[in-house]
Amino acid sequence: MHNPLSSGVPNSARGKVLVVGSIGIDCVKTPLGEANDVLGGAATYASVSASFFAPVLLVGVVGDDFPSAYLDLLASHGIDLQGLQRANGETFRWSGFYDYDLNQAHSLDTRLGVFASFHPTLPASYLDAEYVLLANIDPELQLEVLEQVRKPRLVACDTMNFWISGKRDALVDVLGKVDLAFMNDAEARQLTGTMSIVKAAREILRMGPSYVVIKKGEHGATLFSATDTFSVPAYPLEEVPDPTGAGDSFEGGVLGFIAYSGDISEHGLRKGVVYGSVMASFNVEEFSLRRMLRLSHSEIAARYREFKRLAFFEALEDAGDLEAL
Amino acid sequence: MHNPLSSGVPNSARGKVLVVGSIGIDCVKTPLGEANDVLGGAATYASVSASFFAPVLLVGVVGDDFPSAYLDLLASHGIDLQGLQRANGETFRWSGFYDYDLNQAHSLDTRLGVFASFHPTLPASYLDAEYVLLANIDPELQLEVLEQVRKPRLVACDTMNFWISGKRDALVDVLGKVDLAFMNDAEARQLTGTMSIVKAAREILRMGPSYVVIKKGEHGATLFSATDTFSVPAYPLEEVPDPTGAGDSFEGGVLGFIAYSGDISEHGLRKGVVYGSVMASFNVEEFSLRRMLRLSHSEIAARYREFKRLAFFEALEDAGDLEAL
Numbered sequence: 001m002h003n004p005l006s007s008g009v010p011n012s013a014r015g016k017v018l019v020v021g022s023i024g025i026d027c028v029k030t031p032l033g034e035a036n037d038v039l040g041g042a043a044t045y046a047s048v049s050a051s052f053f054a055p056v057l058l059v060g061v062v063g064d065d066f067p068s069a070y071l072d073l074l075a076s077h078g079i080d081l082q083g084l085q086r087a088n089g090e091t092f093r094w095s096g097f098y099d100y101d102l103n104q105a106h107s108l109d110t111r112l113g114v115f116a117s118f119h120p121t122l123p124a125s126y127l128d129a130e131y132v133l134l135a136n137i138d139p140e141l142q143l144e145v146l147e148q149v150r151k152p153r154l155v156a157c158d159t160m161n162f163w164i165s166g167k168r169d170a171l172v173d174v175l176g177k178v179d180l181a182f183m184n185d186a187e188a189r190q191l192t193g194t195m196s197i198v199k200a201a202r203e204i205l206r207m208g209p210s211y212v213v214i215k216k217g218e219h220g221a222t223l224f225s226a227t228d229t230f231s232v233p234a235y236p237l238e239e240v241p242d243p244t245g246a247g248d249s250f251e252g253g254v255l256g257f258i259a260y261s262g263d264i265s266e267h268g269l270r271k272g273v274v275y276g277s278v279m280a281s282f283n284v285e286e287f288s289l290r291r292m293l294r295l296s297h298s299e300i301a302a303r304y305r306e307f308k309r310l311a312f313f314e315a316l317e318d319a320g321d322l323e324a325l
Numbered sequence: 326m327h328n329p330l331s332s333g334v335p336n337s338a339r340g341k342v343l344v345v346g347s348i349g350i351d352c353v354k355t356p357l358g359e360a361n362d363v364l365g366g367a368a369t370y371a372s373v374s375a376s377f378f379a380p381v382l383l384v385g386v387v388g389d390d391f392p393s394a395y396l397d398l399l400a401s402h403g404i405d406l407q408g409l410q411r412a413n414g415e416t417f418r419w420s421g422f423y424d425y426d427l428n429q430a431h432s433l434d435t436r437l438g439v440f441a442s443f444h445p446t447l448p449a450s451y452l453d454a455e456y457v458l459l460a461n462i463d464p465e466l467q468l469e470v471l472e473q474v475r476k477p478r479l480v481a482c483d484t485m486n487f488w489i490s491g492k493r494d495a496l497v498d499v500l501g502k503v504d505l506a507f508m509n510d511a512e513a514r515q516l517t518g519t520m521s522i523v524k525a526a527r528e529i530l531r532m533g534p535s536y537v538v539i540k541k542g543e544h545g546a547t548l549f550s551a552t553d554t555f556s557v558p559a560y561p562l563e564e565v566p567d568p569t570g571a572g573d574s575f576e577g578g579v580l581g582f583i584a585y586s587g588d589i590s591e592h593g594l595r596k597g598v599v600y601g602s603v604m605a606s607f608n609v610e611e612f613s614l615r616r617m618l619r620l621s622h623s624e625i626a627a628r629y630r631e632f633k634r635l636a637f638f639e640a641l642e643d644a645g646d647l648e649a650l
Contacts, residue, residue: 199564224561240521309553312595313599320633
């Protein structure tokens with residue numbers, strides 16, 4: 001198994017990314033195929049994605065039915081599994097499908113299994129993690145993680161419609177404690193009760209985070225701060241066999257790159273958002289994590305260059321043609 | 326009335342843009358207001374938008390009920406009205422509304438009026454127009470214009486769902502004769518019978534044009550050629566009072582800028598697509614053409630700079646951070 005961390009910048013030079021969220025087994029059907037009993041879960045996608053850039057510390061739980069091959073696979077990506085609990089019972093399972101609107105997952109069955117009684121306990125070696133990604137999970141569990149970490153440089157969170165309607169207070173509490181909030185457009189609208197994505201983003205910023213990234217699937221992503229906006233298009237793919245995990249691998253790429261570069265300035269975040277888009281674009285090319293598991297750094301670097309070309313029309317410092325008028 | 330052509334680059338240095346399409350009177354209702362009996366029509370929006378960059382030659386027809394104030398308004402923007410026929414009968418009228426999905430116009434009433442028996446006859450002074458925009462109109466009329474112009478440097482066309490289903494053969498004929506096709510995402514899907522916008526664009530390119538621009542409303546626009554792709558995000562507006570004419574003012578901006586710069590290379594087109602996005606972003610800020618009619622060149626230049634900032638993450642020539650790995 002390819003270990004992406006075996007070459008390049010030494011681990012010690014990079015900040016570590018702590019990822020908490022679901023680890024599960026998925027059954028997914030899309031117009032282009034299906035995959036059954038495959039590795040899934042928000043934290044899984046995010047961890048593997050981040051692992052291409054920085055060391056990852058995983059926090060979550062699996063049941064006693066979780067295939068050891070999947071654990072080996074995570075370990076082979078250099079992901080630290082000390083914070084992964086093994087509990088008696090069934091691993092978290094999700095079954096769903098996508099129609100032609102790939103931005104909309106339709107859940108057929110969600111079984112929390114061992115997640116129903118899970119509480120994160122961070123190993124001592126995790127407590128000084130510099131970057132924290134609270135991937136999609138119960139916001140009360142996200143808060144439990146935040147109570148344990150000491151002084152992270154940057155904390156990011158994700159959520160979903162289920163928590164926005166069911167645990168709004170806890171979620172607002174989380175938003176008050178993070179630096180960066182990830183949300184897709186529908187979630188941002190739901191949380192704020194406004195149709196305008198720009199207004200919704202501004203309202204979320206007022207809840208606490210310094211940055212909000214609105215994920216728009218095939219339409220790319222937009223990073224908002226109080227004073228600035230950055231939009232990156234999605235990579236133009238002819239086909240998207242399976243959008244599952246796109247948002248999670250995006251977030252893993254953002255946090256991973258920030259940990260790699262150590263740059264938490266707005267400019268660093270912009271680049272992180274592009275690397276996140278790179279990772280998401282690879283992830284959706286095949287079912288489950290198949291594409292990411294055979295991805296190389298040179299492919300990531302090449303697609304990043306393609307993103308630069310995709311968005312380029314004039315150097316920032318050049319005067320526009322109409323300036324002369 | 327402000328004449329945008331009165332300052333800056335002399336007209337003689339710029340190519341002229343011939344615009345053919347509907348000129349009409351609209352009644353529009355949106356969640357943020359309504360406007361009745363206002364100036365509208367694809368060619369109107371496109372002409373006024375293009376007039377900020379280059380001299381415009383308008384081809385179309387109005388009825389004897391068309392307010393002379395609207396003619397004065399077009400003339401005050403330096404738009405040549407020699408090709409505008411005045412016929413006995415009612416001017417083209419469109420009534421419609423938008424719900425919260427601003428990408429979807431709902432037509433309540435469309436009355437062709439004098440457009441039902443219209444055939445374009447180009448004045449002699451129009452025949453050498455270098456740039457031609459076949460704005461949304463019956464593709465058979467678009468073909469009649471193409472039969473008359475002599476040697477345009479660049480021809481672009483737009484269309485709509487009505488012609489895709491009703492006059493497909495004529496439309497395919499048009500597509501075989503243009504350099505640049507504008508279409509929104511739904512139209513591209515309808516024309517090609519594919520859900521994938523990337524596949525649809527490639528299929529449209531095979532029909533003839535060297536370039537296709539897919540307009541995606543609040544999600545920006547993407548320019549496709551056989552070998553390259555360029556995406557520009559939409560300008561992040563908090564509110565969009567009236568999306569009517571967004572696509573037309575976009576196209577007018579693209580053609581106007583290309584005529585202004587004379588640059589029909591792919592790089593020139595990329596910049597044109599951004600200036601088009603600038604014009605569309607202003608146009609939707611108010612009902613009808615109100616915002617465009619009090620727009621200045623310095624506002625256009627400033628928003629173009631904002632677009633550069635909106636899309637910037639790294640200079641094209643810089644090595645990506647992962648290149649070192």
